[in-house]
Amino acid sequence: MNRNPNLQGYKGRVRELLLSAGVEVGDEVRVVRDGEVYEGVLAPRIEYGGEDFIVVKLRSGYNIGVRVSDGKVQVEKLPARREVRYKSPVIPEAKATLPSVAILGTGGTIASRVDYRTGAVTPIFSADDLYGFTPELAGIARIDVETVFNIFSEDMTPKHWSIIAYKIGEYVSKGIDGIIVTHGTDTMGYTAAALSFALRNLPVPVILVGAQRSPDRPSSDAALNLIGAVTAAAYAPFAEVVVAMHKGLSDDEVAFHRGTRVRKCHTSRRDAFKSINSDQVAVYRDYKIEMLTEDYRRRGEDGFRVEAEFEERVALIKFYPGFDPKIIEWYIDDGYRGLVIEGTGLGHVSSRCIPALKRAVDSGVFVGMTSQCLWGRINMSVYRTGRELQAVGVVPLEDMLPETALVKLMWVLARVDDVGEARRLMLTNIAGEIFRRTSFRWYA
Amino acid sequence: MDSLEYEALGLKVGLELHFQLATRYKLFCRCPATLSEGEAKLRFERRLRPTQSELGEVDPAALFEFRKGLTIVYEADDRSTCLVELDEEPPHSINEEAVDIALTIALLLNARPVDEIHVMRKVVIDGSNTTGFQRTCVLALGGWIDLEGKRIGIQSICLEEDAARIVERRGDRVYYKLDRLGIPLVEVSTSPDIHSPSEAGSAALAIGKIVLSTGKVKSELGSIRQDVNISIRDGALVEVKGIQHLSLIPKVVENEVRRQVRLLELRDELRRRGLSKSSVDPTLYDVTDIFRQTRCKVVSRALESGGVVYALKLSGFRGLLSWLLNEGLRFGTELADYAVFWGRLGGIFHTDELPAYGISSSEVEALREAVGATDQDAIVIAAGSRDNVEDGLKAVAERVLIAFDGVPEETRRAEPTGVTRYMRPRPGAARMYPETDIPILVVDPRRIDHLRSNLPELPSIRVRKYVKEYGLSRKLAEELVASIYENLFEEVCRSFPSLPASVVASTLTETTTMLRRRGVPVDRVSTDRLYELFRFLAEGRMFKEAIPDILAHMAGKGVGVAEALEELGLKPLTDEELVEIVSEEVSRSGELIAKHRLNAVKIILGSIMKRYRGRVDASRLAKMIEDEVGRSIR
Numbered sequence A: 001m002n003r004n005p006n007l008q009g010y011k012g013r014v015r016e017l018l019l020s021a022g023v024e025v026g027d028e029v030r031v032v033r034d035g036e037v038y039e040g041v042l043a044p045r046i047e048y049g050g051e052d053f054i055v056v057k058l059r060s061g062y063n064i065g066v067r068v069s070d071g072k073v074q075v076e077k078l079p080a081r082r083e084v085r086y087k088s089p090v091i092p093e094a095k096a097t098l099p100s101v102a103i104l105g106t107g108g109t110i111a112s113r114v115d116y117r118t119g120a121v122t123p124i125f126s127a128d129d130l131y132g133f134t135p136e137l138a139g140i141a142r143i144d145v146e147t148v149f150n151i152f153s154e155d156m157t158p159k160h161w162s163i164i165a166y167k168i169g170e171y172v173s174k175g176i177d178g179i180i181v182t183h184g185t186d187t188m189g190y191t192a193a194a195l196s197f198a199l200r201n202l203p204v205p206v207i208l209v210g211a212q213r214s215p216d217r218p219s220s221d222a223a224l225n226l227i228g229a230v231t232a233a234a235y236a237p238f239a240e241v242v243v244a245m246h247k248g249l250s251d252d253e254v255a256f257h258r259g260t261r262v263r264k265c266h267t268s269r270r271d272a273f274k275s276i277n278s279d280q281v282a283v284y285r286d287y288k289i290e291m292l293t294e295d296y297r298r299r300g301e302d303g304f305r306v307e308a309e310f311e312e313r314v315a316l317i318k319f320y321p322g323f324d325p326k327i328i329e330w331y332i333d334d335g336y337r338g339l340v341i342e343g344t345g346l347g348h349v350s351s352r353c354i355p356a357l358k359r360a361v362d363s364g365v366f367v368g369m370t371s372q373c374l375w376g377r378i379n380m381s382v383y384r385t386g387r388e389l390q391a392v393g394v395v396p397l398e399d400m401l402p403e404t405a406l407v408k409l410m411w412v413l414a415r416v417d418d419v420g421e422a423r424r425l426m427l428t429n430i431a432g433e434i435f436r437r438t439s440f441r442w443y444a
Numbered sequence B: 001m002d003s004l005e006y007e008a009l010g011l012k013v014g015l016e017l018h019f020q021l022a023t024r025y026k027l028f029c030r031c032p033a034t035l036s037e038g039e040a041k042l043r044f045e046r047r048l049r050p051t052q053s054e055l056g057e058v059d060p061a062a063l064f065e066f067r068k069g070l071t072i073v074y075e076a077d078d079r080s081t082c083l084v085e086l087d088e089e090p091p092h093s094i095n096e097e098a099v100d101i102a103l104t105i106a107l108l109l110n111a112r113p114v115d116e117i118h119v120m121r122k123v124v125i126d127g128s129n130t131t132g133f134q135r136t137c138v139l140a141l142g143g144w145i146d147l148e149g150k151r152i153g154i155q156s157i158c159l160e161e162d163a164a165r166i167v168e169r170r171g172d173r174v175y176y177k178l179d180r181l182g183i184p185l186v187e188v189s190t191s192p193d194i195h196s197p198s199e200a201g202s203a204a205l206a207i208g209k210i211v212l213s214t215g216k217v218k219s220e221l222g223s224i225r226q227d228v229n230i231s232i233r234d235g236a237l238v239e240v241k242g243i244q245h246l247s248l249i250p251k252v253v254e255n256e257v258r259r260q261v262r263l264l265e266l267r268d269e270l271r272r273r274g275l276s277k278s279s280v281d282p283t284l285y286d287v288t289d290i291f292r293q294t295r296c297k298v299v300s301r302a303l304e305s306g307g308v309v310y311a312l313k314l315s316g317f318r319g320l321l322s323w324l325l326n327e328g329l330r331f332g333t334e335l336a337d338y339a340v341f342w343g344r345l346g347g348i349f350h351t352d353e354l355p356a357y358g359i360s361s362s363e364v365e366a367l368r369e370a371v372g373a374t375d376q377d378a379i380v381i382a383a384g385s386r387d388n389v390e391d392g393l394k395a396v397a398e399r400v401l402i403a404f405d406g407v408p409e410e411t412r413r414a415e416p417t418g419v420t421r422y423m424r425p426r427p428g429a430a431r432m433y434p435e436t437d438i439p440i441l442v443v444d445p446r447r448i449d450h451l452r453s454n455l456p457e458l459p460s461i462r463v464r465k466y467v468k469e470y471g472l473s474r475k476l477a478e479e480l481v482a483s484i485y486e487n488l489f490e491e492v493c494r495s496f497p498s499l500p501a502s503v504v505a506s507t508l509t510e511t512t513t514m515l516r517r518r519g520v521p522v523d524r525v526s527t528d529r530l531y532e533l534f535r536f537l538a539e540g541r542m543f544k545e546a547i548p549d550i551l552a553h554m555a556g557k558g559v560g561v562a563e564a565l566e567e568l569g570l571k572p573l574t575d576e577e578l579v580e581i582v583s584e585e586v587s588r589s590g591e592l593i594a595k596h597r598l599n600a601v602k603i604i605l606g607s608i609m610k611r612y613r614g615r616v617d618a619s620r621l622a623k624m625i626e627d628e629v630g631r632s633i634r
């Protein structure tokens, strides 16, 4: 008997019952309760379901749950039926003359697949899997696939950003034509900003791509996003860190957003990502990349290096009515080196906070101001509070996104100890994160 | 054929009946569960691709559609459609009102509710669902109905989302409206226990009546599309989809049995002619040059836009393309339907019907020469773009090969005439996997107990009630229960107590049946408009004598009561008009009255009614004439 049978999700007495019947997930079973017979495949139990049920995938394909709490239930293993196997698609050979693209997997919706027999969703990442749902890729580039790690986007930390950055560095030194990072969408914007600062003098495009609908669905946005990303990685003239996601609701265009300017602005739509206070860099349509700005870094420049250290004692604090200044005190006392405030409007917090902020600056903590309006520029000279905040040393961070300012400050404070130097760097445009001019086109 | 002959053929029929639920909201979002009249505000394009695990064993039609580059265009309006239908927001948890109705239906059909409801994704990538799958769940298993002493098994009762409405298909683009997507549907599937067309009809009707007795089902025509699975011994399992009315089911079964029998006879005829699969040569001949000067419009149009004409020779097939399968359906029609589906062609031509359609006999001669055909052979030609013609004729050749085996497994579409046409190959085992976005719903036994103790009355009990409480005759009560108008009847009687229940019931049964027999599309009149008709009747704005004419007009013209009355000139006469008509008629009838005294009233009544039927209440008129005649006698 199998010592470690697959009874995914089953617990307690149901697990005991299944164990004693010698069945595991995927087996043909007959479940009899009070003379009622259910036959089919034993399906895994999803974690959040109640404990007292056996899930049977009936011959018709439907799943049902059979309650076993009353105890009069028999489970019997049936002989296996013809196995329906997943046949690997014939993978078209990519031509040697095509550009080379590396796809680095980090996890997220874009890298999951469903097992149709049991219904289990499993992470995937191999070139074959990719070609499986987007055979078009083979005609665009020669693709290398490497799984760096497989985590949810919300579990990403600055340490993960470093790992990704150094991995990209390896591929760039090998002379790759473009790099794609697949990523969960929730924090993809933060990673994009981090890579924008960490990859200095980038000679090739680095494209983060995700999916709002998983690839196990026929309507997934993953395929188009990937096709757009691979096309750009192979052929686009820009050498910047960008995020590639659907431009609109239709499956026709992919927008490329600058890594320091991009933000997830919708919980679920496939066009959730927007460029804020900036133009989009480019757009993909019908296997072609069209540039949408002249102001971009060209491919092939020299001097590439990776500087991927991040100071984690930096926080992003959102101000709100009634905000307790003790929150700021806590950060100072805990040894934080930098604070990015997400203030109201042009860059304000209640005057009650001014003493705490003064104490922060006086004790060597960098304090920068961004706006929770997201769109528009900080201006702390218009109202008295703003002027007072500046007087105590709070730095207005222009038109920088709060998240980008946070990531940039982490990067800056990992490089310099001097607050004056940190201030200078925070106000210097390093990766397209600060512009001195605001176009009337840049809004919603 | 009688039922014994069907049994001898080994006929097995299973029904999949669908009922749209009249819930307040859709199944997985808070949009209203009604179709929208509004203008589409939003248009967007999508592509659906066969998903990864499917590529090995994919639905061939779906894969074909994808390779052909099908673009799906969706139209949405803001009232009926939200981000859920756009596949831009995860589904909300399942609509509990719909679950209750479906469980009630399950209990009425003696089925056993499941303990836990798991919503599944059933892959459908023709675009009718934005997600590429239909959300569906089984709520109950193993029921039965009693059909004149015979038990028909009910395999399952499922609750699922209705699909988007197809607007049109143009080339490689297909257009859908999203308003219907997500309206709850209950699917009742019977076991293949049905063995004759009439039994299929009565089983469908019996199930329909039981389901309608919940009062929570939309009964308008078009809100129901039925599927039937039909097979005979040595034939094949054929799934007929989209039967528009329950009453059409026997006809569809009858036709399908005949079609399968005729295909088996065709197989035998092929053997008799000494033909075999190896005698089918799939070579396609380019015969474009023969048709350069053709008068056939279809062909010349194809050539003008740079197309080609290809020919497929079918050795020994002379006459077989006209082989009749059903009324108006020949073997050649089946081949054409394959060419249309797989080649996106307008159709094909074949030598069993040529010369015709502008193709001359000299062109046919040249064609025979070009492919080296004798007069024992048949030739199929198709015109269009090279790709489409190749795909289309390849499909024709494949279909011809199947003829040697008999009947192909297919999904077919029911025409309004009851004849079926090829729609697509049968999908493989339905691809189903869990909808992980929707929590599992545990069915609490107390919920079932509650529903069980509040079940609507079954048909036999309702007949008794209508006889007892409404004073209907037994026959009228039975007809009412068999109709789709029972709920309307009760509603009208409740709203308008002055109307005799028998008038309401006979209008909804005898009158509608009579009109239907005359070919009046009376099912097109919505229940709202019927209700309006009774309101007019109750308010004296029309008379019951006018009902048949008004109803026929409403059905034919698609108008309301007020318009029908106006257009037919059936507005009731005013009192002044009546008084004038009566006094004039009576004064004109002096002789008659002198001769017959009071008995003249009947004659005068008859003559006035002849002119003003439907515009006047006969008993009231009789009273007025009586008074007037009495006065004149005095």
Ligand SMILES: [Zn+2]
Binding pocket: B026, B029, B030, B031, B080, B081, B082, B083, B084, B085, B182
């Ligand atoms: Zn909705």
